[in-house]
Amino acid sequence: MxxxxxxxxxxxxxxxxxxxxxxxxxxxxxxxxxxxxxxxxxxxxxxxxxxxxxxxxxxxxxxxxxxxxxxxxxxxxxxxxxxxxxxxxxxxxxxxxxxxxxxxxxxxxxxxxxxxxxxxxxxxxxxxxxxxxxxxxxxxxxxxxxxxxxxxxxxxxxxxxxxxxxxxxxxxxxxxxxxxxxxxxxxxxxxxxxxxxxxxxxxxxxxxxxxxxxxxxxxxxxxxxxxxxxxxxxxxxxxxxxxxxxxxxxxxxxxxxIEFRGFPPKARDDLVKALGDKITVQESDWNCALFYTPNQGRKPFNDVRVKKALSLAVDRWGGAKYLSRIAIVKTVGGVVFPKHPLAATKAELLKLTGYATDMKANRAQAKKLLAEAGASGLKIDFSNRGVDQPYKVVGTWLVGQWKKIGLEVKQRVQPSGPFYATLRKSKDFDISIDFNCQSVINPIADVTKFLGSAGNNYGSYEDQTLEDIYDKLLRAAKESDQRVLMREFETRALSDQVHMGITLWWYKINPHRSxxxxxxxxxxxxxxxxxxxxxxxx
Amino acid sequence: MYKYIVKRILLMFPTLIGAAMLVFFLLRLIPGDVCELRLAGTGLYADPAEIELCRTNLGLNDHIMVQFADFVLGFFILDLGESMWTGKAITFEIGLRFQLSLQVAFMATFVAVIISIPLGVISAVKQDTWIDYVVRTFSIFGIAIPSFWLGIMIILGLLISTQALLGEPWMPPIWYVSPFEDLGANMAQLIWPAVATGYRYSAVATRMTRSALLEVLREDYIRTARAKGLLEKIVINRHALKNSLLPVVTIIGIEFAFLMGGLVVTEQVFNLNGLGKLFVESVLNNDYSMTQALVMIVVTVFVITNFVVDLFYAWLDPRIRYS
Structure with a gap:
C-alpha cells in the first residue's frame, strides 16, 4: 500500500x-x-x-x-x-x-x-x-x-x-x-x-x-x-x-x-427492431476495462514466460470484432482509456506482448514459452464473477483463447460475494477476472490499479521498477513527458512483466425512448x- | 382437542431454534461479506481501511457467539435489527414486501382452487374418458412448465400482441400499487404472476383431487350411499369430496406457505418487490441480518401453516384428534 x-x-x-x-x-x-x-x-x-x-x-x-x-x-x-x-x-x-x-x-x-x-x-x-x-x-x-x-x-x-x-x-x-x-x-x-x-x-x-x-x-x-x-x-x-x-x-x-447504465448490443438491436424510430441509441467508449489477473503468489504464474504466453494467446483484435456483437466490450486498448491523448496509438499497441495481429505466430510463441517454462498443458483455476455482462461472456471467450495454446482451464464462476472473497481474502485462484471502473476520467489516477502496492490490485506482486516509473509519471508536468512515461509504464506492466492482461475496454450503449x-x-x-x-x- | 393443540404449539419451539442455528452458521460458511461488496464490488478504488471500518460498524468483527446470541435474542423479542445493506429496520423492509407476497399467494391459491377442485372432480368422475385425458394433459403441462418460463411467455405475449393490436406494446406495471390505492393498477400487475404460479399450483392440486376422489369413490360407504338411492351429485359432493380433500388441503397449505417466500424467480420475472426477490438480493449481498430474518419468517410461516393444516385435519377426520 x-x-x-x-x-x-x-x-x-x-x-x-x-x-x-x-x-x-x-x-x-x-x-x-x-x-x-x-x-x-x-x-x-x-x-x-x-x-x-x-x-x-x-x-x-x-x-x-x-x-x-x-x-x-x-x-x-x-x-x-x-x-x-x-x-x-x-x-x-x-x-x-x-x-x-x-x-x-x-x-x-x-x-x-x-x-x-x-x-x-x-x-x-x-x-x-x-x-x-x-x-x-x-x-x-x-x-x-x-x-x-x-x-x-x-x-x-x-x-x-x-x-x-x-x-x-x-x-x-x-x-x-x-x-x-x-x-x-x-x-x-x-x-x-x-x-x-x-x-x-x-x-x-x-x-x-x-x-x-x-x-x-x-x-x-x-x-x-x-x-x-x-x-x-x-x-x-x-x-x-x-x-x-x-x-x-x-x-x-x-x-x-431509459436506463442510464447500459445494455448489450443484442438488447439494443431488439429494441430498435421492435420500436424503430421510437428508440434513440446513444453510444460511447466506457471508462471501464476488463482484465485478467494472474496470481503471482502461485507458481508458475510468477514466471514471466507463462504470463507472456497467457497474453499472447488472446486475440484482442478478433475479440473486438466478434465480442462487441454480444457483449458490452468493444475497444482494444492499453492501460489508458482509448482515444485519450495519453492512450497508446494502434502502432504502439501492436508492439506490446499479445497485441500483434498474427495470432498464429503469437500462439506458436506462447507454446514455445510455456514449454521453456515447463508449463505446457498447464491446468488453470480461473475465477470469474457470476454476472453475464461482460464477465461471463468474456471469461468464456478467454477460456477458449487459452485452450488454443494447450492450457487446461477450469472456469469457476461464483456470485459476487464469494468471488470477492476469493479475489481479496483467500486468493485461492490461479487467474481471476478483474476490472477497473472509474467515474471522472483521469488516466494517471486510473493506472494505479496496475501497481502491486495498490489496495485494489490482486496480483500478489511487487515491482519497484514499475513504482519508480509511476513516481516519475506523477511529477511530469508536460503532457509530452507524461506520454513517454505512460508508454514506459504500459510496456513494463503489460508487455515486459505482463502483470495483468487487458481484454477489451467496455462500450456503453444506451437505447432509450426517443x-x-x-x-x-x-x-x-x-x-x-x-x-x-x-x-x-x- | 385442546391437549392436541398445546402439544402441537410446544413442538414449534425446537423447530424454530434448530432452524435459527442452521441458518446462522450456514450463512457464515459462505465466503465474502457485505462490506467487500459495497465498497469493492463496483470496480472503483476501494480503501481497505474503509472496508474494515464498515465491518466494525456492522458488528461483523464481534465474536461469532456474540453475533449468534444477538440474533436469537432479537428473534424471540421480535427485534430483527437492521438490514446490513440498507441500514433500514428489517421489520420495515419485510413489511413493505409482505403485503405484495401475501396478495400474490392468495390470488394464486384462488386461481389454483377454482381450477383444481372442479377439474379434479370432473376428471375422477369421468375417469378414462376423453374429458379425463384432456384434464390430465392440462395438469401435466402445468407441472412440466416452470412458472417463471410461463411468466416470461406471458410478458412477451402481452408485448407482442398489444403492439400488433394497438400499435404500442403494453406490459404489466413494474412497481407495486396497493389495491386500496388503485385496484385496477394493482390487478394489472398481479393477475399475471397469480395466473403463472396458480396454474402450476392447480396442476398439482388437480391430480391430487382426482386420485384422492377415485380412492374414496371405491369405498364401501359410497357404495352404500348409492345403494340407498342418493343422487349421484349428493354422493360426490357430500360423501366423497369432503373425505377426499385431506391430501388436497395438505398440498394447498404447503404450496401457500411456499408462495409466501418461494416465488424467487417468478418475482424477478415480473419485477415484483416481494419477499422472494428480497431473499435473493439479501443472499447475493451477503446481508446476513436480512437473510436470517427472512429464513426465520419462512420457517415460521411453514410451521404455522403445518399447525393450521394439522388442526384442519383433526376437524376433517375426528379419528386424528381422538387418537
Whole structure:
C-alpha cells in the first residue's frame, strides 16, 4: 500500500485535459417542453442515501438528482473530462493561486435547501470536512482522493477556500466527482453524521417524495432550484429492476423511458427492431476495462514466460470484432482509456506482448514459452464473477483463447460475494477476472490499479521498477513527458512483466425512448445524472 | 382437542431454534461479506481501511457467539435489527414486501382452487374418458412448465400482441400499487404472476383431487350411499369430496406457505418487490441480518401453516384428534 493514497490523490486529474468523443448525442432539436414524469430503471440497489460513503451507481442514479455539487461536468458536453462548470459556485471554475496551492470558490447566493434553509459557504465546508476529514468511525469512501488538501475554510458566508499541501492537477476533477453531494451543516450538527444514510435534504433539481425500498424512488421538481428555468421535468421515478430482461422490456413496454447504465448490443438491436424510430441509441467508449489477473503468489504464474504466453494467446483484435456483437466490450486498448491523448496509438499497441495481429505466430510463441517454462498443458483455476455482462461472456471467450495454446482451464464462476472473497481474502485462484471502473476520467489516477502496492490490485506482486516509473509519471508536468512515461509504464506492466492482461475496454450503449431529450451520454454511468437537463418530447 | 393443540404449539419451539442455528452458521460458511461488496464490488478504488471500518460498524468483527446470541435474542423479542445493506429496520423492509407476497399467494391459491377442485372432480368422475385425458394433459403441462418460463411467455405475449393490436406494446406495471390505492393498477400487475404460479399450483392440486376422489369413490360407504338411492351429485359432493380433500388441503397449505417466500424467480420475472426477490438480493449481498430474518419468517410461516393444516385435519377426520 506504500504511498498509493498519495499517488492516487496526486494523480486524479493530472491527465484530465483531453477531450473524448462520444459516438452519439441527443441534444434538443426543437423547443424544450416542460412537464412530465421521467420513469427510468435502475439495475442496482440502494445501500444508503449517503453518497459520501457509497460507491455504487445504484445510489447515484436515484439519489444524485436531489443534491447539487460544488462543480460538475458540463451536462452539455459530458464526454469531455476537462469541461467542468460551477454548480453551487459562481462564475468559472477557479484556477489555483499561490502556486496552485489555493483554490477560492465563490458560492452562489440565494440557494435554498429543500427544507427552506439557506445554503452558505459553511455548508460546503462542512460537506468537504465530512468527505476529507471525517471523524473517527465515520466512513468516507473517497477521502484518499483528497490527500493533497490541507484545509478547507470559509472566510465569509459565500467564499470557500481550499488550501493544498502541494499543487495537484487532480484536485478539481476530484471535487467534480459525482459522489461529493453538498449537504447542510445544520443537518450534520443537529442530526449527526449518520443522518444522511436514511434522510435526504439537498439543493438539487428534485426534492424527495418517497422511497419504497426494492421498488422505486420518487422525486418532484424543486421549484426554487438555483439553475433558473430548470428542471424541465415535473418529477422522476427511479424504478428498481435488477434483471436486465425486465429493464429492457420496461423500455419496450414504455413502463420506463431509459436506463442510464447500459445494455448489450443484442438488447439494443431488439429494441430498435421492435420500436424503430421510437428508440434513440446513444453510444460511447466506457471508462471501464476488463482484465485478467494472474496470481503471482502461485507458481508458475510468477514466471514471466507463462504470463507472456497467457497474453499472447488472446486475440484482442478478433475479440473486438466478434465480442462487441454480444457483449458490452468493444475497444482494444492499453492501460489508458482509448482515444485519450495519453492512450497508446494502434502502432504502439501492436508492439506490446499479445497485441500483434498474427495470432498464429503469437500462439506458436506462447507454446514455445510455456514449454521453456515447463508449463505446457498447464491446468488453470480461473475465477470469474457470476454476472453475464461482460464477465461471463468474456471469461468464456478467454477460456477458449487459452485452450488454443494447450492450457487446461477450469472456469469457476461464483456470485459476487464469494468471488470477492476469493479475489481479496483467500486468493485461492490461479487467474481471476478483474476490472477497473472509474467515474471522472483521469488516466494517471486510473493506472494505479496496475501497481502491486495498490489496495485494489490482486496480483500478489511487487515491482519497484514499475513504482519508480509511476513516481516519475506523477511529477511530469508536460503532457509530452507524461506520454513517454505512460508508454514506459504500459510496456513494463503489460508487455515486459505482463502483470495483468487487458481484454477489451467496455462500450456503453444506451437505447432509450426517443421522447427523452436533453440527456447526453457520458463515458461513465456515474456521470451526468442530475437530470436537470432532461425534458420529454411528448 | 385442546391437549392436541398445546402439544402441537410446544413442538414449534425446537423447530424454530434448530432452524435459527442452521441458518446462522450456514450463512457464515459462505465466503465474502457485505462490506467487500459495497465498497469493492463496483470496480472503483476501494480503501481497505474503509472496508474494515464498515465491518466494525456492522458488528461483523464481534465474536461469532456474540453475533449468534444477538440474533436469537432479537428473534424471540421480535427485534430483527437492521438490514446490513440498507441500514433500514428489517421489520420495515419485510413489511413493505409482505403485503405484495401475501396478495400474490392468495390470488394464486384462488386461481389454483377454482381450477383444481372442479377439474379434479370432473376428471375422477369421468375417469378414462376423453374429458379425463384432456384434464390430465392440462395438469401435466402445468407441472412440466416452470412458472417463471410461463411468466416470461406471458410478458412477451402481452408485448407482442398489444403492439400488433394497438400499435404500442403494453406490459404489466413494474412497481407495486396497493389495491386500496388503485385496484385496477394493482390487478394489472398481479393477475399475471397469480395466473403463472396458480396454474402450476392447480396442476398439482388437480391430480391430487382426482386420485384422492377415485380412492374414496371405491369405498364401501359410497357404495352404500348409492345403494340407498342418493343422487349421484349428493354422493360426490357430500360423501366423497369432503373425505377426499385431506391430501388436497395438505398440498394447498404447503404450496401457500411456499408462495409466501418461494416465488424467487417468478418475482424477478415480473419485477415484483416481494419477499422472494428480497431473499435473493439479501443472499447475493451477503446481508446476513436480512437473510436470517427472512429464513426465520419462512420457517415460521411453514410451521404455522403445518399447525393450521394439522388442526384442519383433526376437524376433517375426528379419528386424528381422538387418537
Amino acid at each position: 506504500r504511498n498509493v493514497y498519495s499517488k492516487l490523490a496526486l494523480s486524479l486529474a493530472l491527465g484530465a485535459g483531453f477531450a473524448l468523443g462520444a459516438v452519439g448525442t441527443a441534444g434538443p432539436a426543437h423547443a424544450i417542453k416542460k412537464g412530465g414524469i421521467l420513469n427510468f430503471v435502475v439495475g442496482s440497489k440502494i445501500p444508503s442515501y449517503d453518497l459520501h460513503r457509497e460507491t455504487t451507481f445504484g445510489v447515484i442514479h436515484p439519489i444524485r438528482p436531489f443534491y447539487s455539487l460544488l462543480i460538475r461536468i458540463n451536462p452539455d458536453n459530458p464526454s469531455s473530462p476537462t469541461d467542468f462548470i460551477c454548480d453551487l459556485c459562481e462564475g468559472a471554475v477557479p484556477k489555483g493561486t499561490d502556486g496552485g496551492k489555493t483554490f477560492t470558490f465563490k458560492i452562489r447566493k440565494g440557494v435554498l435547501f429543500h427544507n427552506g434553509e439557506k445554503l452558505t459557504a459553511a455548508d460546503i465546508v462542512a460537506t468537504y470536512k465530512k468527505i476529507i476529514f471525517p471523524p473517527e468511525g465515520v466512513p468516507s469512501a473517497r477521502k484518499a482522493f483528497f490527500k493533497m488538501v490541507d484545509s478547507v475554510t470559509a472566510p465569509d458566508d459565500f467564499t470557500v477556500v481550499f488550501k493544498l499541501k502541494f499543487p495537484s492537477g487532480s484536485f478539481i476533477p476530484a471535487v467534480a466527482t459525482p459522489f461529493n453531494i453538498v449537504v447542510s451543516k445544520q443537518d450534520l450538527d443537529k442530526h449527526g453524521y449518520n443522518w444522511h444514510k436514511k434522510n435526504i435534504n439537498g439543493t438539487g433539481a428534485f426534492s424527495f417524495v418517497q422511497h419504497q425500498p426494492g421498488s422505486f424512488v420518487e422525486g418532484k421538481r424543486y421549484d426554487r432550484y438555483h439553475h433558473a428555468g430548470k428542471p424541465y421535468l415535473d418529477g422522476f421515478k427511479a424504478i428498481a429492476a435488477p434483471k436486465m430482461a425486465i429493464r429492457l422490456q420496461a423500455i419496450r413496454g414504455d413502463r420506463a423511458a 421522447y427523452v431529450k436533453g440527456w447526453k451520454i457520458a463515458p461513465s454511468h456515474y456521470l451526468n445524472q442530475s437530470l436537470d437537463q432532461i425534458w420529454l418530447d411528448k
